[in-house]
Amino acid sequence: MTSTTKTAGATAAIGGTLAAGEAATQTMPPLGPNSTAVPGPGDYNGGSIDFTRTGVKGKESFGNFGCDTFDGNPNTPDWTTANAYFVRTVQNVDVTMPDGKKLRCWGFGDPLKAPGRELLPSPLIRVQEGDLVHVKLQSSKGTHTIHHHGIEPTTFNDGVGHVSFEVKDDYVYQFQARHAGTFFYHCHKNTVTHFEMGLYGLLIVDPKPENGRVPAYAGGPFYDVEKFWVLDDMDPRWHQITNLDHDVGLCGDDAGLNIFEPKYFLISGTPTRPNVLVDKQKIVAKPGQKILIRLLNASYSVLQVMFEGLEVQVISVDGHALNKPWNQWLTIAPGTPFTLPTAQRYDILIDTGSPANQTKTGYTHKVHFEFQHWITRKVHNAGDKMYEGRAFTTITI
Structure with a gap:
């Protein structure tokens, strides 16, 4: 109307x-x-x-x-x-x-x-x-x-x-x-x-609705559950400096911002701790439903992601649908880690009724996130029970 x-x-x-x-x-x-x-x-x-x-x-x-x-x-x-x-x-x-x-x-x-x-x-x-x-x-x-x-x-x-x-x-x-x-x-x-x-x-x-429903992209799959996961890391020293000076680091200013040492890690604004479920960001779906996860790496780390027990499909990367003969959906097997650099987006589809996933219903599956140093690829603050760069949430079907 x-x-x-x-x-x-x-x-x-x-x-x-x-x-x-x-x-x-x-x-x-x-x-x-x-x-x-x-x-x-x-x-x-x-x-x-x-x-x-x-x-x-x-x-x-x-x-x-x-x-x-x-x-x-x-x-x-x-x-x-x-x-x-x-x-x-x-x-x-x-x-x-x-x-x-x-x-x-x-x-x-x-x-x-x-x-x-x-x-x-x-x-x-x-x-x-x-x-x-x-x-x-x-x-x-x-x-x-x-x-x-x-x-x-x-x-x-x-x-x-x-x-x-x-x-x-x-x-x-x-x-x-x-x-x-x-x-x-x-x-x-x-x-x-x-x-x-x-x-x-x-x-x-x-895209515009098709048959009364909005697909992931024009001609693409429909979904029943949608979730936004935005991953971020924060270095408190940077926040203290920047809050005092909006122009810090510009105009030839050397403020030490070449050193990035994050202590805090977040999923969609929710602060995390290693080995503690981020309950606010969990997903609950019914058997047979399709889940669409819009994943953004807003951190300054290499983000490693791993889905336990579920086969997932990447159907779009950086706003571009993988729907051409030369760039079809990417299927990721259960337990297989994959990485995203800063600012990359993945649209991830989980078909709970697919042959690979229909036997996985009735269970809760963990999704693990690791924030890795860009050069060493080591997890930030490894071994620290408060500040280690690991987080997880769950998908329950």
Whole structure:
């Protein structure tokens, strides 16, 4: 069902633009059944752009990287009415770790759908293929950006500060969701530290429903149970430094951030301890159901994953479905470990009714995660009963 909206500065139909302040009544494409957006059009933010006020001032080199990036609140080039609208603020999020200490993190807030709530990871952005999406960033302290990782907008809307600008107060990012998949969004100002601080969240693009149900991708499998697993590691020293200086490590600054020694490990914002079940992230399914797990490695470690007792299939990697003759689904046998580097996403399908799994029903199966050092490939803090980089949760069928 479509919605009719009367708004200042909107377009009469997607593609055209009215002058600011001009009213129009329009019919908006409906949001998908799983969408986390509010219906567009949202704020009008079009108008002329002074492109000399974007990019990098002067000549940039390794020594002055991060020194001379423009900041501001420009209009959105080629502003077009969106049917899916989001607002993201920047806020502090304090997380209590297993040793009782509180770690200061940052997160994107969602004042439209979850006002006042502090979430880690940041609230889900979920849209449907074909949606024209606006994400309004409202910065508070310091400048920030939003990069929609894996999405292909214009350079101006890509949220990479050093090729466009950093948002001082607010800016409306615009993109069209072209194909279904699992993506994520994060701040791309001082990427290494702001991502570590927690400024990231999942971004899901659903295909359009087929026969009343939403598949994993167009023409792909349907699923009954969906779970998001976002794995992260945190070095408290980095958080102490970055919380005092948003620009730490830029502009030739040597703050010792070449050394990363994580003490805390999380699954979808839930702190973990080695050999202790992460109950909040477990999965429960009925025999015959299909489980879709959207897995993101948001850590700065090599993430090793192993499913006990269940055959799993990787059906999509980094937002791209494995549905071609040259890149078909990857079947992983029970007990076989596999690894993901930083920022990689796997969509994992578990068919509990398949010949390999139907005899495994009525049981609880462990899923193990190891956070490994990038160079040595050793588990972080191996042998430490509090800080070892191991975690597990379960799947019960």
